[in-house]
Every structure is written in structure tokens, then in C-alpha cells.
Amino acid sequence: MTKKLNVTFQEALEIVEMLPEYQREDLMNIIRNRMIEQRREKLAEHIREAKIEYESGEIKRGTVDDFLMEKYHEFHSS
Numbered sequence: 001m002t003k004k005l006n007v008t009f010q011e012a013l014e015i016v017e018m019l020p021e022y023q024r025e026d027l028m029n030i031i032r033n034r035m036i037e038q039r040r041e042k043l044a045e046h047i048r049e050a051k052i053e054y055e056s057g058e059i060k061r062g063t064v065d066d067f068l069m070e071k072y073h074e075f076h077s078s
Helices: 009-017 021-055 064-077
Strands: none
Touching: 009 021
């Protein structure tokens, strides 16, 4: 049961400020946990994409020094 409201950021703050302190704390914890979960999901998606790219040969494995040396050789061979 998702309801879309047209509320400005300032109005949302004012609504939250009307809540008792314990509910504001609960709300902050809920929002913080949801943000953490969203970041985890985004990271997991990036990892899945990187694995696919690695397995298909689109990316290579190596150190930063390997990468810089490769770019150095590409630059000087052109």
C-alpha cells in the first residue's frame, strides 16, 4: 500500500519535528538502515557486473603499476 504524496523537503522536516523524540529516533534508524541496504544492493550489482565483464574479457586483472605500465606503452607506441 504505497501512497505517493506531494510534500516538500521542508514540509517533511516539519512533520518529523512534530513526532515524539522516540519516534524521530526510530525514523532515523529506519532511514539509516534502508540507506545501508540500498548501498549494499548497489555494491552487489557492481560486483555482478564486474564479474561478467571479467569473465567476458572486457577487463583485466592486475596492479595499478601493471595498468600504468600498459598505458605508458600504449602512449609511447602510438
